[in-house]
Amino acid sequence: MDVILSNLSLGLQVALQPINIFWVTLGGLLGTIIGMLPGLGPATGVAVLLPLTFTMGPVGALITMAGVYYGAMFGGSRSSILINTPGDGAAIAATFDGYPLAMKGRAEAALAISAIASFIGGMISTIVMIFTAVPVARFAIKFGPAEYFLLMVFALSATAAMAKTNVVKGFISLFLGLMVSTVGLDAQSGVSRFTFGILELQGGIDFLIIILGIYALGEVFKSFRMIHEGSRKVQTKFGPIWITKEDWKRCWLPILRSTPLGFFVGVLPGAGGTMAALMAYNNEKNLSKKPEEFGKGAIEGLAAPEAANNAASVGALIPMMTLGIPGSGTTAVMMGALLMLGLQPGPLLFEKHPDIAWGMIASMIIGNIVCIIINMPLAKMLVRVLAIPARYLFPIVLGLAFIGTYAINNSVADLFIMIIFGLIGLFMEKADIPTSPMILAGIVGGMMEQSFRQARLISGGDWSIFWGSPICITLIVLTVASITWPILKEIKRKKAGS
Amino acid sequence: MKRSVKAVFLLGFVCFASASLFGGGAGEKAPKYPTKPIDMIAPAGAGGGWDLTIRTVAKVLTDTKLVPVPLPVTNKPGGGGGVNLAYMQTKKGADNLIAVYSPPLLLINLNGSSPYGYKNTTPIAALITDYGAFVVAKNSKYTSIAQVMEDLKKDPASVVIGGTSAVGSMDHIQFLIMARAAGVKDLKKIKYVSFQEGSGPAQVLGGHIQLLSTGLSDVRGLLQSGDLRGLAQTGPERVTTEVLKDIPTCKEQGINEVFRNWRGLFGPPEMPEYAVNYWRKTIAEMVKTPEWDAACRQNSWTKNYMDAPEFMAFLDKTNEDYKAVLGEIGMLKQ
Numbered sequence: 001m002d003v004i005l006s007n008l009s010l011g012l013q014v015a016l017q018p019i020n021i022f023w024v025t026l027g028g029l030l031g032t033i034i035g036m037l038p039g040l041g042p043a044t045g046v047a048v049l050l051p052l053t054f055t056m057g058p059v060g061a062l063i064t065m066a067g068v069y070y071g072a073m074f075g076g077s078r079s080s081i082l083i084n085t086p087g088d089g090a091a092i093a094a095t096f097d098g099y100p101l102a103m104k105g106r107a108e109a110a111l112a113i114s115a116i117a118s119f120i121g122g123m124i125s126t127i128v129m130i131f132t133a134v135p136v137a138r139f140a141i142k143f144g145p146a147e148y149f150l151l152m153v154f155a156l157s158a159t160a161a162m163a164k165t166n167v168v169k170g171f172i173s174l175f176l177g178l179m180v181s182t183v184g185l186d187a188q189s190g191v192s193r194f195t196f197g198i199l200e201l202q203g204g205i206d207f208l209i210i211i212l213g214i215y216a217l218g219e220v221f222k223s224f225r226m227i228h229e230g231s232r233k234v235q236t237k238f239g240p241i242w243i244t245k246e247d248w249k250r251c252w253l254p255i256l257r258s259t260p261l262g263f264f265v266g267v268l269p270g271a272g273g274t275m276a277a278l279m280a281y282n283n284e285k286n287l288s289k290k291p292e293e294f295g296k297g298a299i300e301g302l303a304a305p306e307a308a309n310n311a312a313s314v315g316a317l318i319p320m321m322t323l324g325i326p327g328s329g330t331t332a333v334m335m336g337a338l339l340m341l342g343l344q345p346g347p348l349l350f351e352k353h354p355d356i357a358w359g360m361i362a363s364m365i366i367g368n369i370v371c372i373i374i375n376m377p378l379a380k381m382l383v384r385v386l387a388i389p390a391r392y393l394f395p396i397v398l399g400l401a402f403i404g405t406y407a408i409n410n411s412v413a414d415l416f417i418m419i420i421f422g423l424i425g426l427f428m429e430k431a432d433i434p435t436s437p438m439i440l441a442g443i444v445g446g447m448m449e450q451s452f453r454q455a456r457l458i459s460g461g462d463w464s465i466f467w468g469s470p471i472c473i474t475l476i477v478l479t480v481a482s483i484t485w486p487i488l489k490e491i492k493r494k495k496a497g498s
Numbered sequence: 499m500k501r502s503v504k505a506v507f508l509l510g511f512v513c514f515a516s517a518s519l520f521g522g523g524a525g526e527k528a529p530k531y532p533t534k535p536i537d538m539i540a541p542a543g544a545g546g547g548w549d550l551t552i553r554t555v556a557k558v559l560t561d562t563k564l565v566p567v568p569l570p571v572t573n574k575p576g577g578g579g580g581v582n583l584a585y586m587q588t589k590k591g592a593d594n595l596i597a598v599y600s601p602p603l604l605l606i607n608l609n610g611s612s613p614y615g616y617k618n619t620t621p622i623a624a625l626i627t628d629y630g631a632f633v634v635a636k637n638s639k640y641t642s643i644a645q646v647m648e649d650l651k652k653d654p655a656s657v658v659i660g661g662t663s664a665v666g667s668m669d670h671i672q673f674l675i676m677a678r679a680a681g682v683k684d685l686k687k688i689k690y691v692s693f694q695e696g697s698g699p700a701q702v703l704g705g706h707i708q709l710l711s712t713g714l715s716d717v718r719g720l721l722q723s724g725d726l727r728g729l730a731q732t733g734p735e736r737v738t739t740e741v742l743k744d745i746p747t748c749k750e751q752g753i754n755e756v757f758r759n760w761r762g763l764f765g766p767p768e769m770p771e772y773a774v775n776y777w778r779k780t781i782a783e784m785v786k787t788p789e790w791d792a793a794c795r796q797n798s799w800t801k802n803y804m805d806a807p808e809f810m811a812f813l814d815k816t817n818e819d820y821k822a823v824l825g826e827i828g829m830l831k832q
Contacts, residue, residue, distance in 0.1 A: 043543070043544065046544070047544035047545075047573070050544070050553065050571075054557065140700065141700045141701075141703045141704035142704055143700075143704065144701060144704055144705075144706030145691070145701075145706060185577060185578065185611055185664055186664070187663075187664040187665065187692035187694060188664075188665060188691070188692055189665055190609055190611065190664050190665035190666035190667070190829060192611055199576070199577050199580050199581050199583075199584040199612065199613075200576060200577075200581055200584075202576060202577030202578070202580055202581065202611060203575060203576035203577055203581065269695060269696065269697035269700050270693075270694065270695035270696075270697045319700065323699070323700065323703070323719070323720065323725075324699070324717070324718070324719030324720055325696060325697065325699045325700050325720075326545065326696050327695065327696065327697060327700075328695065329543060329544075329545070329695075332543070332544070332545035332546070332696060333543075333544040333545040334545075335545060336544065336545035336546070336549060336550055336553075339550065339796075339797065340550065340553065340554070340796075342796050344718055344719045344722070345719055346718070346719015346720055346722060346723055347719065347720065347722075347723035347725055348719065348722050348723050349719070409574070409575055409576060409581075410572060410573065410574055411574075411576070411581070450692075450694070454691045454692075454693070457658075457689055457691050458658050458689070458691060458706065458707065460655065460689075
C-alpha cells in the first residue's frame with residue numbers, strides 16, 4: 001500500500017508539471033473532437049498524433065495518447081445522441097436510448113448524463129487501475145479461447161430478451177448479423193469466405209460501416225418524407241445541460257454496475273469498448289424493472305454503456321502497460337509509438353520507468369476532470385444541432401457518414417458497403433425487424449466463432465474444454481441466468497396481474 | 499457546431515482534393531523529381547511491423563533531408579496486404595507511392611488469397627530483416643526447440659502452436675519451415691491456432707497454447723521480465739540486442755534452416771524509370787546514415803540492404819522456398 005501511494009505521488013509530480021497538464025488537456029480535447037466525428041475513433045486519433053509524439057518525449061506522448069483514448073469515449077456519444085450516428089464503435093450503444101431521448105426533447109439531460117457517466121466510469125477505473133493493474137492483468141490471461149467463447153455467448157444471450165416482442169423477427173436479425181460477421185478471410189483455415197473475389201471484403205466488413213449505414217443513412221432515408229413535408233420537429237428552446245434528481249436516481253446504480261463490467265471487458269485483449277458498452281446495455285435492460293422503456297429513451301440505458309466504455313478504455317491500457325500486449329487497435333498504435341520512442345512496454349516498464357508509467361496513470365485522474373470540464377460547455381453548443389431544420393441537417397449527416405466511412409480504411413469500396421447496409425436497414429425498418437440483435441451479433445459473432453474453433457482445435461475436438469475451468473462455469477451460470485431471468489420476471493408479472 | 503461542421507467539410511475536401519492529386523499519375527517526362535508529396539503506404543493498420551517500418555523510413559528520410567518533399571504515411575489495411583496490392587494495380591505507372599512489404603507479399607499470392615504477388619510491383623530495395631522467435635511460458639516443460647520437435651516427430655498433433663497471422667501466412671509458415679528441416683513428417687497435422695488482435699502472447703502466458711510463433715522483437719518486454727522463455731530465433735546467427743542475444747538460433751540446435759522476415763520497399767507496377775532510379779539511389783544513401791543505424795538498433799532490426807536487382811533475385815528464390823512448404827501442407831493454390 002505504501003509502495004503504491006509513493007508511486008502515485010511520484011506519478012502526480014510528473015502529471016502535475018505544467019507541460020504535462022497541457023498535454024493531457026490537448027489529448028482530451030483532441031479525443032473528444034475526434035470521437036465526435038463519425039468513423040474517426042481513438043485509433044485514428046492516436047495515429048494522427050504519431051508524427052507529433054516524436055517531439056514530445058515518452059511521458060508527454062503517453063499522456064497525450066491516453067487522453068485521446070478516453071477523450072474519444074466522452075466525444076463518441078455526442079453524435080450518437082444528437083444525430084443518431086455513433087462517433088465510433090464504443091458509442092453504438094449510446095444511440096439506442098440517447099437518440100430517442102433527444103427526440104423526446106431531453107437532449108440536454110442525455111448529453112449531461114453521458115458526460116457524467118463517462119467521468120464516473122473513467123475515474124473509478126483509474127483508481128482501480130492504480131491498486132490492481134498487475135493482478136488484474138494476471139487474471140485476464142486466464143481467459144483462453146473457451147472462456148472467450150462463453151463470454152461472447154453471454155453477451156449474445158441478452159438478445160433472447162431483446163427479441164421478446166417478436167421472437168422470429170429477432171432471430172432473423174440475429175442470424176443476419178452472424179452471417180455478416182463470417183465475411184472475409186478465415187484465420188483458422190486461410191480460406192476466403194463470401195468475398196466473391198472482391199479483395200476489399202477479405203478483411204471482413206468493419207462493423208462501424210454497417211452501423212453508419214443503418215443508423216446515419218437509415219435515419220436520413222426514414223426522414224425523407226418528413227423533410228419533404230417539413231414535419232420533423234425542430235427544438236428551439238434549450239435548457240441547461242444537467243439532469244434531474246429523478247434521472248440521477250435511475251442512473252447511479254447502473255453506472256456503478258457497468259463500470260466494473262466495462263473495466264474488466266476492456267482488460268481482456270481483443271474484447272474492447274464496443275463489446276463492453278453493449279454488454280452493459282443488455283445487462284441493465286435485463287435487470288431493469290421497466291425493460292420495455294429501453295430503446296425508447298430510458299436514461300439509464302444511456303448511462304450504463306457510457307460508463308462501461310470509458311471504464312473499458314482505462315482497462316485496455318492495462319495489458320499494454322503491464323504485459324506489453326496491445327489488446328485493441330488503439331493500444332496497438334500506442335505501443336507502436338512507444339517503441340519508436342525507444343520505450344519497451346512490458347512487465348519491467350513499472351520498474352525501469354516508474355515516472356513514465358505512474359505519470360501516465362496519475363495524468364488520467366487529471367484527464368478525466370479536464371474532459372468533463374470540456375464536455376459540459378461543449379454540449380451546450382452542440383445541442384443546438386437539434387435546431388437545424390432537417391433539410392440542412394441531413395445533408396450534413398450524409399456528408400459526415402461518407403467521410404467517416406472512407407476514413408476507416410481509406411477505401412472507396414466501404415462507401416458502397418455502407419450504402420447497401422443503409423438500404424438493408426430501410427428494408428428491415430419497413431418489415432418491422434429490429435436492428436439491434438443484428439448489430440450485437442455482428443460485433444460479437446466473429447470473435448465468438450473464432451474462439452469456438454480455436455478452443456476445439458486446442459482440445460482436439462474434446463467438448464469438455466468448455467466447462468473445464470471455474471471461469472467457464474461462472475460464465476455458463478451467468479448466461480443461463482441472463483436467459484431465464486427475464487422469463488421468470490415475465491411469469492411473475494403475469495401472475496401478479498391475473 | 500456549425501463552425502466545426504464547416505471545418506469537417508473543409509477537412510473532407512482537403513482529403514478528396516489531395517487524394518485526387520495523388521491519383522494524378524505520372525507525366526511522360528519528369529525533369530525534376532520529386533516535386534510533389536510521395537505517399538508512403540503501410541498495407542496494414544497503424545501500430546504493426548509494416549507501419550513501424552514505413553514510418554521509420556519516412557522519418558529518417560525527412561530528418562536527414564534526403565528527400566525534399568513531404569512523405570505522408572497512409573494505412574491501407576485489409577487482406578493481409580492484398581487490398582493495397584490491388585490498389586497499387588490501379589496506380590500502374592505512378593511515381594508517387596511507395597509501399598512496404600515482407601514475406602506475406604509472396605505468401606498471400608501463393609496461398610491464393612490475393613491474385614497479385616511481388617511480380618505485380620516494382621521492387622526497389624530490401625531494407626531490414628527481423629527474425630522469428632518461438633517462445634513458451636516460463637513454466638513450460640520445454641527448454642529447447644529440439645524437445646518440441648522430438649514431441650512433434652512422435653505425434654504431430656501433440657503441441658499446440660499459436661501465432662497472429664492466419665493459417666498459411668507468416669507465423670505459421672516460419673514454424674513449419676523449421677519443423678520440416680527438423681525432420682517432422684506430416685506438417686499438415688501440426689495444430690496451429692491463429693489469434694487476432696495481438697492476443698497471442700496472452701494465450702501462451704495463460705497456458706492455453708504451448709508455443710507461440712512470433713516476431714523476435716514483438717515479445718521483448720515479456721522475455722526481459724522472464725515471463726516468457728525464448729526457445730529459438732530463426733536467424734543465421736543471434737541478434738545481439740540485450741535479452742535477445744540469449745536465445746539460441748535454430749541452427750545452433752541442429753535445425754539447419756533460416757527464416758527471414760525481410761522487409762523492403764515496393765513501387766507500383768511499371769513505376770517510371772526516373773522514379774525507380776531516384777529511390778534506389780536515395781535508399782542506398784539512407785542506409786548509410788547514422789540515423790538509420792540508430793533506428794535499426796532501437797527496433798532490433800538487422801540491416802539487410804539489397805538493391806533492386808539483387809532483391810529481385812532474392813524474391814525469386816524465396817518464393818520457391820515458400821512454395822515448397824505450402825505445397826506440403828496443401829495450401830498452394832497455383
